[in-house]
Amino acid sequence: MFTIGDFARHGRVSPRMLRHYDALGLLRPERVDPFSGYRHYAAAQLARLNRIIALKDLGFTLEQVGRILEERVSTEELRGMLTLRRAELEQAAAEAAARLGQVEARLRSIESEGHMPSDDVIVKSVPPVRVAELTAVSASYAPEHIGPVIGPLYGELFARLEAAGITPVGPGIAHYEDAPEGEGAILVHAAVTVSSSVPPGPGDGFTVVDLPALERAATIVHRGSMDEVLATAQTLARWVDAGGHRAAGYAREVTLECPEDRSQWVTELQERLV
Secondary structure, three states: OEEHHHHHHHHOOOHHHHHHHHHHOOOOOOEEOOOOOOEEEOOOHHHHHHHHHHHHHOOOOHHHHHHHHHOOOOHHHHHHHHHHHHHHHHHHHHHHHHHHHHHHHHHHHHHOOOOOOHHHOEEEEEOOEEEEEEEEEEOOOOHHHHHHHHHHHHHHHHHHHHHOOOOOOOOEEEEEEEOOOOOOOEEEEEEEEOOOOOOOEEOOOOEEEEEOOEEEEEEEEEEOOHHHOHHHHHHHHHHHHHOOOOEEEEEEEEEEEOOOOHHHOEEEEEEEEO
């Protein structure tokens, strides 16, 4: 038998919480001293305590926890519930991390206001290039909408190219255009450079097209995850405006380096000047 203090320590909860569970009928002490009123718990009761805490962490109210325990949820069922909750928490954590990255990108863009690193921008001509691509629709041009669309597109594109026996010969080139589906929607083209010997037109689950040359393109190199591209893109936009230029359409994104560590990515943004 454990005193309430010892049982609380072994269960990693507070004695106050154990008293609360007792009052609700969720976890009664094994024995209560009739004279002192001291509560005593058995080691076997740790299993029920673990279930109560686990179900609370799943988001159930204590009232719901009581009903579930009375229905004798099996270990396998509880494990399945916890596994589902873990997946939900991992997804929430990933989404929170992505939002944090977007906030940091906005902050860097704000901090760079008034600074015009003109030597970061290079005007050059870009030759035409043949690419294989897959296309899908994003809700907007915001990084939080583009990322979840373009990542799976590239994964599927490379798998289909491998199945077709086609090996990319150059970098990935993401390009964008307004979609007809609705205001703000974007057609996302996940493309990769292929040999000029690959015939244009529909392929085996992908399309081969020739991206036209850019006679004059303002270019800038972004280092880091594309979730944080905003500050770099706005630096380029300010340069275009300050120079009295006009850009046409959305910037191409040419992947120069793409290691597993996304913070080490190197991407060139190319905006066509008219």
